[in-house]
Amino acid sequence: MEGISHRTLLVNGVNIHVAEMGEGPVVLLLHGFPELWFSWRHQIVSLAARGYRAVAPDLRGFGDSDAPPSSSVYTAFHVVGDLVALIQALGPDQVFVVGHDWGAYMAWWLCILRPDMVKALVNLSVAYAPRNPGRRPVDACRTIFGDDHYICRFQEHGAMEAEIAQIGTTLFMKKFLTYRKPAAINIPKDKGLEVSLETPVTLPSWLSEEDINYFASKFEKSGFTGGLNYYRCLNLNWELSAPWTEVQVDVPVKFIIGDLDLTYHTPGIQDYIHKGGFKSAVPFLEDVVVMEGVGHFINQERPHEVSDLIYHFIHKF
8 A cells, every 4th residue: 555654643542553645634534343444445545646635543442553451441432532632633623534334333423422523424334323212232132133143242251252263363354354145144152153154265356365464464463352342332332322312413424335234234224224214313414325236345345436425425515
């Protein structure tokens, strides 16, 4: 990735590694699990070439950023605190934000807690879900999908880390990043990751062995506990966010999702997205794009189309 520079900033008490390129309005790119700044490699180059300063951090717990040991410090409030301090360190009063997966979840919360800092938002894969005061998120997953659902399996400290170690970091990255079934991931304890997640005979055209090796090299050093702790804070996020029940997201938004994305096949989500519920919770939702034949890791699978969609939305502001 020639031309992309790297540095580490101390923000909110943690060292956050950022990759950046270009000059102009800042576009903050937030990755998901199990990912890194590297997931935005194509968008960084594209946005920089179009007159933007693309900045992609490794979120706390990932890559070359600090990974505090306690699972309780991976709440949305901690991560948004990191993002607010990072934006302040970058200089501008407002930035464009683009999020995917956990990055999208944190981008929604950044817009809720500090809408004054966000010019506009493009989120991928994870729609904004207003807090349900009647049930905790992990409990809801368990009720809908059962104990083998990946979010439920990720809750036990050390258990998933051990299963990943058993099959190896490189194979885990291949399995997770190439998952394309439009259905929830289930990982039965008696089968484990080796059987639960298929591995492609050959990698898809959008993901090279070099890409996999880069991801694997970073996770070999950092481990997966930091990333898994985001899932382990789901119920804690629910408890802490009670004061924001029924709050709306009041910034301009574009939402992009693949029709093979497992998140697009959560029970009830398509009606929510397309029949008014999403728009009610996000009043300035300007556009929803459903990309055909695309899985969860949409910004890597369709990099040029996603880069174009981001640019054509944010350049209006």
